[in-house]
Amino acid sequence: MQTFDPSTMRGDISSIRFEPGSTQDKMILNMGPQHPSAHGVLRIMLELDGEYIIRAEPVIGYIHRMHEWIAEQKTYLQFMPNMGRVDYLHAMAWNWAYAGAVERLVGIQVPERAEYIRVVVTELNRISSHLVWWGAYLLDLGAFTPVMYAFDDREQILDILQAVTGSRLTYSYFTIGGVYEDVPADFSKRCTEFVKRLRSRLPMYRDLVTDNMILRGRCEGIGELSVDVARRYGATGPVLRGSGVDSDTRKSEPYGVYNRFEFRIPTYTEGDAMARYRVRLDELETSCDIIEQAVSSLPEGPVSAKVARVFKPPKGEASMAVEGARGKIIVHVRSDGGPKPYRVKLRAPGFSNMSLFAELARGTMLSDAVSILGSLDLVIPEIDR
Amino acid sequence: MAPQDPGCLATVSTVDQPLVAVPAVQKLVDICRAMSIWPMTFGIACCAIEMMGVGMARFDMARFGFEVFRPSPRQCDLMIVAGTVNKKLAPVVKRLYEQMPAPRFVMALGNCAISGGPFAIEGQYNVLIGVDTIIPVDIYVPGCPPRPEAVLEGLFAIQEKVTGRRWWPEPEVGQL
Amino acid sequence: MIPECLAAMGATHVVAMNYAATGVVASVSLTPETILNAVEVLDKEGYLLEDVSASDLKEGFEIAYHFSLFEGKSRLVLRLIVSHDAPTVPSISRVYPGADWHERECFDFFGIDFTGHPNLHYLLLPEDFEGHPLVKAEKARKGLVDVMPQTWLVAVGLANPEVPKPEAPKAEKPEPQNAIVAGVKE
Numbered sequence: 001m002q003t004f005d006p007s008t009m010r011g012d013i014s015s016i017r018f019e020p021g022s023t024q025d026k027m028i029l030n031m032g033p034q035h036p037s038a039h040g041v042l043r044i045m046l047e048l049d050g051e052y053i054i055r056a057e058p059v060i061g062y063i064h065r066m067h068e069w070i071a072e073q074k075t076y077l078q079f080m081p082n083m084g085r086v087d088y089l090h091a092m093a094w095n096w097a098y099a100g101a102v103e104r105l106v107g108i109q110v111p112e113r114a115e116y117i118r119v120v121v122t123e124l125n126r127i128s129s130h131l132v133w134w135g136a137y138l139l140d141l142g143a144f145t146p147v148m149y150a151f152d153d154r155e156q157i158l159d160i161l162q163a164v165t166g167s168r169l170t171y172s173y174f175t176i177g178g179v180y181e182d183v184p185a186d187f188s189k190r191c192t193e194f195v196k197r198l199r200s201r202l203p204m205y206r207d208l209v210t211d212n213m214i215l216r217g218r219c220e221g222i223g224e225l226s227v228d229v230a231r232r233y234g235a236t237g238p239v240l241r242g243s244g245v246d247s248d249t250r251k252s253e254p255y256g257v258y259n260r261f262e263f264r265i266p267t268y269t270e271g272d273a274m275a276r277y278r279v280r281l282d283e284l285e286t287s288c289d290i291i292e293q294a295v296s297s298l299p300e301g302p303v304s305a306k307v308a309r310v311f312k313p314p315k316g317e318a319s320m321a322v323e324g325a326r327g328k329i330i331v332h333v334r335s336d337g338g339p340k341p342y343r344v345k346l347r348a349p350g351f352s353n354m355s356l357f358a359e360l361a362r363g364t365m366l367s368d369a370v371s372i373l374g375s376l377d378l379v380i381p382e383i384d385r
Numbered sequence: 386m387a388p389q390d391p392g393c394l395a396t397v398s399t400v401d402q403p404l405v406a407v408p409a410v411q412k413l414v415d416i417c418r419a420m421s422i423w424p425m426t427f428g429i430a431c432c433a434i435e436m437m438g439v440g441m442a443r444f445d446m447a448r449f450g451f452e453v454f455r456p457s458p459r460q461c462d463l464m465i466v467a468g469t470v471n472k473k474l475a476p477v478v479k480r481l482y483e484q485m486p487a488p489r490f491v492m493a494l495g496n497c498a499i500s501g502g503p504f505a506i507e508g509q510y511n512v513l514i515g516v517d518t519i520i521p522v523d524i525y526v527p528g529c530p531p532r533p534e535a536v537l538e539g540l541f542a543i544q545e546k547v548t549g550r551r552w553w554p555e556p557e558v559g560q561l
Numbered sequence: 562m563i564p565e566c567l568a569a570m571g572a573t574h575v576v577a578m579n580y581a582a583t584g585v586v587a588s589v590s591l592t593p594e595t596i597l598n599a600v601e602v603l604d605k606e607g608y609l610l611e612d613v614s615a616s617d618l619k620e621g622f623e624i625a626y627h628f629s630l631f632e633g634k635s636r637l638v639l640r641l642i643v644s645h646d647a648p649t650v651p652s653i654s655r656v657y658p659g660a661d662w663h664e665r666e667c668f669d670f671f672g673i674d675f676t677g678h679p680n681l682h683y684l685l686l687p688e689d690f691e692g693h694p695l696v697k698a699e700k701a702r703k704g705l706v707d708v709m710p711q712t713w714l715v716a717v718g719l720a721n722p723e724v725p726k727p728e729a730p731k732a733e734k735p736e737p738q739n740a741i742v743a744g745v746k747e
Contacts, residue, residue, distance in 0.1 A: 013688035036456035083537035151441035233659035316710035319584030
């Protein structure tokens, strides 16, 4: 452990630590924390030899909002809205991971209707998260039109989810034992119509964007990730599936009622940014399949289990793994029998995926590093929590 | 609000007098300025997605003049602080504000930028209770996150602040 | 359903856990001396590092390493305890480079010193931050008997199987056994 004397610092401590390399011709470039790529407040310090990156070091913590500390100050149910803000693009998955961990701890049986509703809203949220990723990634690469289409599709999803939950973005719809409120009467119809509309748009996205020569040139062969490196860094989700590993938490550790639906896990073996891109676009179709099946077989019944008014789970610890849009989300909850959790650990997939970046970016050109960063699909508040 | 230590000094801002101070010309310049404000891309957290949504096809702030989003603060009029500012980010926000040329405006978008939002819990160690502890804020838009319509109303309020009147029709209450 | 590789770890205890109730298949108790060897065993078996987290207990800081395979319900938790006064444990970032950032986060929140770590300084907190936020006040700390499930306590010998209530040194909270489905939420 090293200590630093602030009075001798020339810049901030991250700049001081990032000492220049041995030869004279290298340039230190600081990217962020404010830069046009819409990832959030991420700072990357780069040592460049011309256009090539010799070293890259991400500096995070600019949006550290103390979620794990807050968990110890609030009761179990009061903490649920925080889960919507950890990764606001796939808030439903974080809701599910936390609610599922607490339900495992206590042993609550969630009603069937709630399980189906959970699946549908989480998959809708996954589609909207992938659309934002897709639009923002293409914006980074310089294409201004696809993001408009992506947000237009996304607004349709937000209309549906707003009718269900009341919010557009940071949902805290889940509760311990089910979901907060039942869905409106036209929910199934709207979901089916939306899925039909999205399926009709996907061929256009493929022809105009995925098959575009410029996109291919910017993504193919960029940021190749081997399975062994991915495993030892803990990469999960589309980053791992783009390297050929057929691993999805919805199939490997089925939760909710996912084992009742037929769906394909898209996997590509090249391991480059194009493979990860294709995985996510194929996942849009997978989510459409799941939504169609779930909505057509939505059972009747209550939407949440009865839970004690002063909720005190028994002592113990439980973990729940959920497949988020970015990878495997795990929430570990430890209880001491009181009304507030003793310790909540949020395992964000972006945290492990981001730590890959330093290794993947080495030796690439700066513009390729932007492409790699986009292909990892990072949401910085999830990394900083 | 109780005094607190944001970790860096608040900024002191001065605006020089214009060279030609003819009221009619100033008024015209103000209208032109208000109708083409250039915001800065400074999305921090969840509210940034709503800010992006306002820029997109459905809500489209470009039709009101906010077309050009510039990444560099030296080319912007408006800094939309969209998200939570914490102690590590505070010097960065202050530096960006200082790099903006006057006249410049700041919109605190969302509850976190106004007063810390859902993170302003007693005993917390990292979040600034509002971005106005370090930079002067012109418009506050509450919400968590605020709807795009609310963001648009905030932008209209900035235009009102610059020119003295509101230029766009008021929506009727209850109209979707 | 405990994997055989766990036997080669030199663990103090290996406890099979109920996956449906806890989300893990087995819990392995280790010491700072045996953790590196255990992690190398898992690396050879092809386990993926999920996270490294810590928690503040009366006995010390408990560091938990979660690993799982690509397929199937296979989550393992490796746990060890370091004392509050000298929280030192070898870093596993040589074997699993992804642990680099996880260990830095544990350092941020608890002040745990990972020897051999290439870059141990604040990751999430500002560089001039004083202290480690998630360290609890002395009176708020609980012991293992207060936070671990009964089956685990019995398996490691911290609780007596015949007596349903654990004889904890300070057990001021009554055991809420029937918190599962009780009362009506109005």
